[in-house]
Structure formats: C-alpha cells, structure tokens
Amino acid sequence: MLDAFRAVRDSLVDAVRITPWWLATYSVLQLLLAILPGAQVVLIRHLIESSDLWRPLLGLTVVVGSMYPLTQVSNGVGQRMMLRLRLALRVELAGGAARLSPSRLAEPEVVRDLEASQTATHPMADVAGKSVQLLSAAATSVVLCVAISAINLLSGLLVLAALVPTVLAFTLISRMEATGWPRVAEHDRKAAYATEQLIQQRPGTELAVLGSGWKVAGLVANSRAAATRVLDRMIRTAVLYELGAALVTVLLFGGALVALVRGGAAGGAAAAAVAGTITGLNGIRQCGYAFGSIVTTAPQAAIYRRFCSRTQAEPAISAPTRRTAAGSACVQIRSGVPAAPRRAVVRRVDSVALDNVTYAYPGAGEPTLRGVCIEARRGELVALVGVNGAGKSTAINLLVGSLRPAGGRVLIDGTDAAEVSEEERLAHFGLLVQEFGRFEFTLRDAVALGAPGAVADREVRAALGGTFAADLPLDTQLGQQWGGTGISGGQWQRLALARIRLRDAGIWILDEPTSAIDAEAEQSIFSELRRTSAARITIVVSHRAWTLREMDRIYVVDEGRVVQQGTYQNLIAQPEGRFARLFAAQ
C-alpha cells in the first residue's frame, strides 16, 4: 500500500513538473464531473417538491446536458496529459539506459530492472490521471452521501459505505495481478524470443535447413500455454472477487433504499435519492478501477524509479549533440535526450598492464584468471592467444574495467586504474568485442557512434576508407527490415572496426576483429594496424597463426594463467610449448 501512495505522489509530482496546465485543466474538469451527480439529486428533489418548475428544470438541463461533453473533453485532456507523461518517462528511461557503464550492464539485476522499467512506462503514465479520477470518484460518493444524507442520514452513509467492498475487491485483484502479470510477461518473453528465432534471418535459416523449426514452435506453444493458464486463473479469481463485491454493494444500496422508505421519504425526496444511489454505483465502480490500476502499477513504478535514481548516480551528461550548420554528423536529437558525455577520448597512453591479476566469476568455484601479468606499451602490437574458455575475454574485461579484479592491479600509465572513475578509464579504450553491434541506423549514425561527441562527415568518411562503404552515401539506411541496404556479417564487422578507427583512443582492444572478414581484407586490416600502430597500444585476440607473425609480443593464456610469452618466432621455436601445439597445424 505504501508503494501505491509513493506511485501517486511521484507521478503527481511528475505531472506538475512536466505538464502542469494539462493536469490543472484535467483536475478542474474532474472536479466538475464529481459535483454534478450531487447537484442532480438536489435538483430532482426541487423539481418534484417545489412550486417553481422552471429554475430546477433549467438547472437539470444544464447539469445533465453538460455531463456528456464534459466527460468527452475531460477524457481528451486526460489522454493528452498521459501522452506527455509517457513521452517524458520513455525519454528519461532511454537517457538512463544510455548512461549505464559496462560494469553496470554486467549486473543482471540492472538489466532486469531496465527491461521491467520499459513495460512500466505505459501504466505509469496513467497513474497521475488515475489518481485524479480516484479523487473525483471518491468526491462523487462524498457529494452524493451529503446530498442523500439531507434526505435520510442512514441512506447517505450506506451509499458511502458501498465504496468499501469495491475498493477492497480491486485491491485484492490488484495484489493478485501484481504477482500474476510478471509470470505472464516472463512466459510471453520466452515465447517472443523463440518466435524471433524462427523468423530472424540467420537463426530462421539455420532452423529451416535443420528441419527442426517445429521443435522451436513447440517451445512457443508451451510458453503461450503457460501464460494462458496463469491468465485463466487470474480472470477466474478476479470474477469471483468482483461478484462478491457486487453482491455486498447491492445489499448496501438495497439497504439505502429500504432506509429511505422506512425513514418516511416519499415523492421528490425518494425519487432524488434513488437517482442518486444509481449514479453512485457508477462512481463507485470508477473508484475501484482507478484504485486497482494504481495498486497494480505501484510495484512496476517502484522498479522504474529505482532504475532511474541509480542511473542518475552515473556521471553527469552535458548538452545534447546536434547536427551543426557546418555539417557535423551525429544522431539528431529533437526531444531532450542527453547524448554527449563530458568525457573526451584519451588519445595518448604510454602503457597498460594487468599486474598479477586474479579473478573469479560470482558463484564460480575456481578463479577464471590466476596471477595474470600482461603488459603493452605505446607503439606495440600485443596478442592474447589460447583455446576457447582460456580466459582471454575475461582479461580484456578486467582491462577496460567492466570486471574488477579480486587480486592484483590494472595499471594505466603506471596508475592503479581502480583509483580513477570508470568513465575516465573507459575514455582510454577503443574496444571491439566479439559480439559487435549491428546498428541498423543510417551509415553516418552507425559509424558516428564510435565517438561520444559530434562527428564531422569527413571523419566518418575517413573511418570508412578502404571498406565496402567508402563510396556509399552517408544517409544510406542500413538493414533490410527498414527497407535499407542488406549488410553481410563481415561488412558489419568492418563498420564496427570503422567506429574504433574513428574513436582513435590511446588503447585499441580488438577481440577477434577479423573473425567474419575474408582473408584478403583481413590481410589489409592487419597490415594497416601494423602501419598505424606507432601512436597507440594495440591488443588483439586472435586464433589465426599468420596474424600473429607481426606481433611484438604474444601472451599464451591457458586455464587462466599466462603460460608463455614472446614473439611468434620465439614461441614457434619451442615445439613442446603450448603455443607451438596450438598453432603448429596452421
């Protein structure tokens, strides 16, 4: 319940901050709508009991006539207010997600919260409106209670008491939904994931070739059936709660009518009170719905707020980057999304090292890295080699700071990297990971992502030099799903490399940078790396022997330890060594 109050408070604060005029207009309209049923009761009584026919008749015409247009206008205003709130929440969430550092992204809880927050923005945007509706419906009941109490006190109180079963039922339903919906969402996500595997080009083709797509279709069916079972149970229970509440409500309204008759109300008073109690039923249902949806949304809203307050603790963000008149290129931002971190890329770094580093993944019994020492200096090309699972990617993640060593130090220019912020540390690196991004934006935007700030078209062009995209217009849309150019796996990897080139940080870390690239292009990429290596540190993970010949030093990692180091010639000359056994056949 405390969560519900917090959700109401936070969302009203948001509405006051983001859309004060729409909130004020909506509140006034809802207040008017709350008063009208009470006024109706008073006017009906006057119409029947007083000798003055015209004034109550005129009043009733105004009250009844204005109800429908006021409701319509109020709905429209409420929707526009909620639309603005939804936009603000989604923009805030995207900004928060953009601030997440690699180490945050490595926390499963943060990723779970981000996913849950995404689905929360829709119901959350409605909470401010629902709060106003709740107050309005409650005010309707109070006004009716007062109007009917003037005729018969017990009837008035019974009308007000009729709020209780409905609100109680919707609270119970909402509590049940708060646990049920996440389970439905989990099954739905699994079903959506499995469906994606069937329809996306690469896994879909693989499954079609294997002829085993029907097994994945079976997984879809299982997940959907599980979701339906949970939904079924929820609906059944909700109907039972609603029926129970409706029964008690009818008894209370019946009691109100009996109290009217037994209290001696007759004629105009009785007719007015009956009309009032009927209108009251509607108000009470609205109250229940509004209250229920606030209680349901509250846990999601709490996750959203937790996520946003966490990301606000991340480093500050400066003004958005925009395309300037001079033609600098970057993602165009129209609605206040923060885009450019203050950090500038560090271009000159003299040395980087893992100094006796040990690391164990949470929950893993044995350390993945044990006492690893690796060093690279400016101008050097250094390689990490080893079998799958040896610990090369772990070593890289420790270098860039997305993992923190359990023992030992990471040194950048001789300084313990733990002493600088993650933001500052990341500014030293250009990292090409194995699962590089396939950003289906325009060619310009996909490459400009390499640098945090605004990027000129000529820089994008320079980064693309020598690739398949060198002569493509920068406005070319990438990705067939958007009606754009289809790009092969190797071409995507060239674009990822172009981002690293554009970034031009002091340390380049390339985890299998040519895994998807043809032999000819691979040769030209490695010769260029050698040719341009003087001004930076280059660390490469590679499984191909010939790419290692040019390296200044090779570290052979095996079961989390560096078991050999040296040049290609030194290492291959030791036939019993791990390196020679790994690469002799190549």
Ligand SMILES: Nc1ncnc2c1ncn2[C@@H]1O[C@H](COP(=O)(O)OP(=O)(O)OP(=O)(O)O)[C@@H](O)[C@H]1O
């Ligand atoms: N997030 C993780 N949680 C737990 N264990 C992990 C995690 N990531 C990797 N490991 C384990 O750590 C070990 C080293 O993995 P790592 O990815 O560093 O190997 P690698 O040498 O880069 O392998 P590859 O050549 O296949 O990329 C493996 O045994 C792997 O199972």
